[in-house]
Amino acid sequence: MSETVTRSQAATRHHLTGAAQLVDSLAPLLRDWLPRQRWFAGKGRPVTGFAPVAVTGLRAAAAEPGLLHLLVDARQPGRDTDCYQLLLGVRRTVPPHLSDALLGRPRNGPLAGLAVYEALHDPLLAGHLLDLLRTPGTQGALSFERPPGPAVPDGLAPRVLDVEQTNSSLVYGDTYILKLFRRVAPGTHPELELSRALAGVDCPRVPTPVAWAGAWPPGAAEPYVLGLLQPFVAGATDGWTLALRALADGAPFTREAAALGRATAEVHRALARALPTAALARPRTKALAAAMAERLDATARAVPELRPYAPALAAAYTALRALDDTRRTVQRVHGDLHLGQCLYGADRTWHVIDFEGEPARPLAERRRPHPAVRDVAGMLRSFDYAAYTHRAPAWAAACREAYCDGYAEAAGHDPRAEETLLRAYETDKAVYEVLYEARHRPDWLPVPMSAVRRLAGARP
Numbered sequence: 386m387s388e389t390v391t392r393s394q395a396a397t398r399h400h401l402t403g404a405a406q407l408v409d410s411l412a413p414l415l416r417d418w419l420p421r422q423r424w425f426a427g428k429g430r431p432v433t434g435f436a437p438v439a440v441t442g443l444r445a446a447a448a449e450p451g452l453l454h455l456l457v458d459a460r461q462p463g464r465d466t467d468c469y470q471l472l473l474g475v476r477r478t479v480p481p482h483l484s485d486a487l488l489g490r491p492r493n494g495p496l497a498g499l500a501v502y503e504a505l506h507d508p509l510l511a512g513h514l515l516d517l518l519r520t521p522g523t524q525g526a527l528s529f530e531r532p533p534g535p536a537v538p539d540g541l542a543p544r545v546l547d548v549e550q551t552n553s554s555l556v557y558g559d560t561y562i563l564k565l566f567r568r569v570a571p572g573t574h575p576e577l578e579l580s581r582a583l584a585g586v587d588c589p590r591v592p593t594p595v596a597w598a599g600a601w602p603p604g605a606a607e608p609y610v611l612g613l614l615q616p617f618v619a620g621a622t623d624g625w626t627l628a629l630r631a632l633a634d635g636a637p638f639t640r641e642a643a644a645l646g647r648a649t650a651e652v653h654r655a656l657a658r659a660l661p662t663a664a665l666a667r668p669r670t671k672a673l674a675a676a677m678a679e680r681l682d683a684t685a686r687a688v689p690e691l692r693p694y695a696p697a698l699a700a701a702y703t704a705l706r707a708l709d710d711t712r713r714t715v716q717r718v719h720g721d722l723h724l725g726q727c728l729y730g731a732d733r734t735w736h737v738i739d740f741e742g743e744p745a746r747p748l749a750e751r752r753r754p755h756p757a758v759r760d761v762a763g764m765l766r767s768f769d770y771a772a773y774t775h776r777a778p779a780w781a782a783a784c785r786e787a788y789c790d791g792y793a794e795a796a797g798h799d800p801r802a803e804e805t806l807l808r809a810y811e812t813d814k815a816v817y818e819v820l821y822e823a824r825h826r827p828d829w830l831p832v833p834m835s836a837v838r839r840l841a842g843a844r845p
């Protein structure tokens with residue numbers, strides 16, 4: 386037994402030494418390329434070092450192209466280390482259609498002189514990834530899993546989804562979509578957890594995963610979820626695009642908003658069937674209010690524009706702290722519901738996607754139960770966002786009412802009746818958005834700031 390342990394420890398050490406050399410040789414390329422990616426979470430600070438978490442050759446370099454899977458820690462001053470998932474192609478020469486995907490050629494190490502590029506843009510390697518997902522198995526620290534069900538066909542043409550996203554997605558033949566998480570951490574991932582749980586209670590609003598990938602690197606206390614494959618909603622347009630189109634045409638959006646309210650309520654009912662719920666008693670409201678107040682303080686420290694409004698915003702959390710109503714419940718929720726997460730399909734119904742929660746928060750925090758009204762607040766904020774672009778507050782107000790009407794019809798209770806909760810969650814969401822925009826899209830900061838002024842009772 387002890388010999389086995391010693392041998393496996395030696396093998397792990399050997400593997401990590403090789404992995405460290407490889408990552409060291411890639412570091413100059415990554416230092417330049419990583420911060421330019423949309424999904425890079427540590428914008429504005431330099432990357433000072435990389436360390437391997439797991440390195441897996443998914444296809445030998447000699448196979449031309451080779452496919453390398455990396456989980457790599459990126460160190461940045463003043464920020465906890467983030468682990469990123471990278472898929473790198475390796476070729477002697479890069480064909481013209483992949484030239485934009487090139488990271489560069491390492492000067493030394495095992496890949497010295499070879500071209501290293503973002504593998505997702507290479508149809509051959511994207512096809513290889515689908516093959517791995519189609520057949521359950523393991524490779525190094527990585528595992529590929531499938532629930533029982535019909536086989537996923539092979540040979541589906543891949544394309545990288547060209548949208549602003551937190552992660553990266555590949556569409557296969559307009560039949561499936563593979564979402565690869567970029568910033569990863571060990572632990573249960575809410576998106577896989579919730580979409581699988583919903584599959585068990587028959588909720589056609591949410592696509593059911595047909596395969597997923599994970600990793601259990603040596604030394605990790607828990608496995609990492611790396612990505613999931615799910616059916617592609619055919620002919621879909623997202624709610625954000627539809628809302629902006631309606632605004633540009635001077636058209637109302639209340640019918641769509643009401644249908645979205647009904648869809649949200651259906652998803653909430655299904656989540657409450659699938660996973661435990663609990664009473665919203667005093668200790669919980671106090672804890673929720675305390676967490677919101679803490680987020681407000683942290684955001685006010687990071688974003689000076691928010692500071693003058695912080696005391697008035699905090700009043701919403703004081704009211705929440707005093708709430709004690711055991712008739713109300715907490716349950717698992719979407720956690721980052723907005724118009725962009727709702728797809729209106731060719732089947733003329735709304736589908737809800739992206740159950741990963743607010744990507745900046747730790748996994749455990751994203752999995753906490755909340756009153757369902759939290760998602761309602763997220764969507765109400767989204768109507769405000771859309772209307773801001775067209776200076777159309779009346780349009781937003783009409784959508785917000787229609788959405789709540791639709792929700793009330795399908796849920797059997799009106800979210801507007803939960804005034805204290807709704808106000809606290811809308812405030813918390815606006816505060817989250819202030820930080821999100823300040824970090825990712827500073828030009829958009831005025832959008833949540835206008836809500837902050839309204840919620841703080843100041844003149845707009």
Ligand SMILES: Nc1ncnc2c1ncn2[C@@H]1O[C@H](COP(=O)(O)OP(=O)(O)O)[C@@H](O)[C@H]1O
Pocket residue numbers: 546548549550551552553554562564592615616617618619621623725726728738739741
């Ligand atoms: N099941 C699906 N069917 C069709 N399109 C999808 C599906 N899932 C995601 N998409 C598209 O991919 C985009 C990004 O997906 P999302 O899960 O929101 O990723 P991220 O969390 O990285 O923002 C969506 O805005 C949508 O356009």
Ligand SMILES: O=P(O)(O)O[C@H]1O[C@H](CO)[C@@H](O[C@H]2O[C@H](CO)[C@@H](O)[C@H](O)[C@H]2O)[C@H](O)[C@H]1O
Pocket residue numbers: 549550551625721723724725739743744763766767768770771818821
């Ligand atoms: O990338 P995700 O979709 O997981 O969510 C993050 O990015 C969103 C922006 O892309 C951000 O949403 C905010 O902007 C939207 C308009 O672009 C608006 O509809 C939302 O209401 C607003 O919150 C989201 O907060 C963030 O987590």
